[in-house]
Amino acid sequence: MPAFEYRALNAAGQVKKGMIEGDSERQVRQLLRDQKLTPIALKAIDKKTAVHQKSSQPGWFASKIPTADLALATRQLFTLLDAGTPLTQALQALARQAESKMMQRFLAGLYSRVLEGFSLAAALDKSPYKVGEDFVATIRAGEESGHLDKVLSRLAESIEQRDRLNKKIKTALIYPVLMVVVAILIVLFLMVYVVPKVVGVFDSMHQELPPLTQGLLAVSDFVQHQWGWLLAGLLSFWMLTNGLLRQPAWRYRWHLVLMRVPGLKRFVIYAATARWARTLGVLIGSGVTVTDALKISVEVMALDPMRQAVQRMVTQVREGNRVSQTMQQAGFFPPLLLNLVQTGEGGGKLDEMLLKGAEHYEQEVENAAATLVSILEPMLIIVMGGVVLTIVLAIMMPIFEMNQMVGH
Structure with missing residues (x-):
């Protein structure tokens, strides 16, 4: 209907x-x-x-359901199903109480298709709203096993944890970003308004200005009169960088650089590892075969070198190799996760060990983010202080020279 x-x-x-x-x-x-x-x-x-x-061509322009909304809807659907509510009634209730238009249409579309006889996974497949292949595969596994409510609970926890981690990372980076923006605005104000008015006083005295002051005036003049070209240059640089990063070869090189930068590599590798391990653990725990779970988990791997490594793992596991062996051959995964996976394979608890590893590295990502911010803050303060000191020296040096001439 x-x-x-x-x-x-x-x-x-x-x-x-x-x-x-x-x-x-x-x-x-x-x-x-x-x-x-x-x-x-x-x-x-x-x-x-x-x-x-x-x-929309293969989902390129399809609307993506926000992580927070998807987590809430999944948790509410689990609660209703766990209470014995039929799936169609549960979807109908969620669609009626959804706050955003997008969620209303998304859930109403699911309700209509399920009412027509489609499974929930099939309804998600046909939906024009993107929820992720791992989400659909987990739902399908839950329906096939007859434990959809339990799978939804596990899936809701996974999405909620991912949302919490994203929010913590964004919160940790707010202060450094604000510092950079304020520093740029202050420097622009000094260069455009303060420097020309203060240093311009010495022009009427026909005094030869120090090289530092002359250089600062040249920069100030360029910012004032060539700001359009400067803005166009920055915009062109941003578009060029964006275009290059859309090319697989350039994106691979850039990700490889990120994975080798001291202080940053731990953060990016642990973040990618945590999300991949949680996704793989939830899929396997929901009844998806290991090879299919690995194939689906490729989609959530953000770093291209690690993504290609997981793609190779799919082929190797299909040929009979153990997951722990293929992870070790990849060369990117942290040692603790390798040990946990090896233990999980030996005891038949691979999904549990993967989720345990995900929890550990999610905590490590939070710690790495805090460490990264604690390093960035003093560096930004030093850089900003150096720029302001340079501007102050450029203004004060003509004054010092003038005082020396008066003293003589």
């Missing part, structure tokens, strides 16, 4: 908006009239999403 978004007038003449299910627009209009509502506009959600889906 398709779902419709409606706008209607109540008896008091107020506009009401909402969602309602019906076999056709005619039936929906009658249902609204039965509720003493006068329909103004109806839009079939399925038709709208189908048009959107046709116009």
